[in-house]
Amino acid sequence: MSRMANGLSPDLPAFAAMTSWLRMRAEDFYRSGDADAVGEEEPALEAALAPLLRARKDLNDKDIVYLEQVISAAAQRFRDERRSQV
Numbered sequence: 001m002s003r004m005a006n007g008l009s010p011d012l013p014a015f016a017a018m019t020s021w022l023r024m025r026a027e028d029f030y031r032s033g034d035a036d037a038v039g040e041e042e043p044a045l046e047a048a049l050a051p052l053l054r055a056r057k058d059l060n061d062k063d064i065v066y067l068e069q070v071i072s073a074a075a076q077r078f079r080d081e082r083r084s085q086v
Helices: 012-022 045-055 061-085
Strands: none
Touching: 012 045, 045 061
16 A cells, blocks of 8 residues: 555555455556545545455455445446436
8 A cells, every 4th residue: 555655656566456355456546646636536436435344353254245245336427327317
């Protein structure tokens, strides 16, 4: 994480372990370039919330998977609605 925060490439084994633990695709987690760049897209809602869900001690793995599915479905619906309005 600190390597990425400093603009460096992550240590591959550690990055693979982290994305595997978060059950995230690497491309959903890692954004190249300046994170504060004007007009840059935010990370997917699912990607942003996954670490928060996994950090909760009151949720078991089954709860987390369920919440990720609900959030993903809602986020996809929001994206679809926005596309149809354009």
